[in-house]
Amino acid sequence: MVGTTRAAGRNSVPSMKVVLGRRQARRAQRSRGGSRRRLVSGGLEPVERLIAGLTVLAVILAAGTTGYVLLGLDPLDALYQTVITVSTVGYSDPAGTGGRYQIFTIALILLGTGTSLYTVGVVIEMLFEGRLDDHIRRRRMQRSIDSLSGHAVVCGYGQVGQAIAAAMIDAGTDVVLIDSDSDVDPGDLHLVPGDATHDSTLRNAGLERASSLVVALDSDADNLYVALSARALCPELFIVARANSGDALPKLQQAGADRVINPHQIGGAHMAEAALRQDAAGDGER
DSSP: OOEEEOOOOGGGHHHHHHHHHHHHHHHHHHHHHHHHHHHHTTSSOHHHHHHHHHHHHHHHHHHHHHHHHHTTOOHHHHHHHHHHHHTTOOOOOOTTOOHHHHHHHHHHHHHHHHHHHHHHHHHHHHHHHTHHHHHHHHHHHHHHHHTOOSOEEEEOOSHHHHHHHHHHHHTTOOEEEEESOTTOOOTTSEEEESOTTSHHHHHHTTGGGOSEEEEOOSOHHHHHHHHHHHHHHOTTOEEEEEOSSTTHHHHHHHHTOSEEEOHHHHHHHHHHHHHHOTTTOOTTOO
16 A cells, blocks of 8 residues: 555554654653753753843843942933943942942942853854854744745655655645754755654644645654644644555554555555556656
């Protein structure tokens, strides 16, 4: 069977539970590995560290301004004094300042200067590593995806996924790709980098507004998990799933796929037909 429609099958339920259990175990193991890598790298991505640094800096400026107001300065003078203190410019202190003013200024210098240097360091890191441009590009890509409706979502941009995307584009359908490989080059296509088994990744691809989902990952367990998640998120969505083995066909149907295709069987049958009907085979067939 090279392709089939969805049908209920009670004998496939235990096997599906086993596959889902194994998939969840591998997913938890990857999550623990990712947590360890995040711990080694500091726990936060550069953009998150930049936001954290700016937030702390804003809190320090607000606290410094409030403190100087309580020490007797006007609000504008208090803000001015806070900025020149944190930025280490440090003009002369206002007349009549006492010990409390000096102690507060010392604390503000220690906190504010450290936070400013940390934030500037994160900005320099992002600029040199090109992560700021990448973040901006991804934000623009996400805004473009958010404007789409009636598009097709294709999970996996390997050889099968590339053929699927090309055929859909030729048919005039907008395509949003999902692939976990950060080095994949989608060209002018919309790409959501990430794990398609995560609901957040599917939502970022606009699954709720899509007309169809094509699951073309290399792993049957991953395809099963994505089909199950997508059916739970969008009960009316048309789902086409790739099966890499005959045993996966009933499981993908049970998970909610409307059509299940085995590209290996289709390719093998087509090659056999070309070999058996040599005169009928076209020169351009591949």
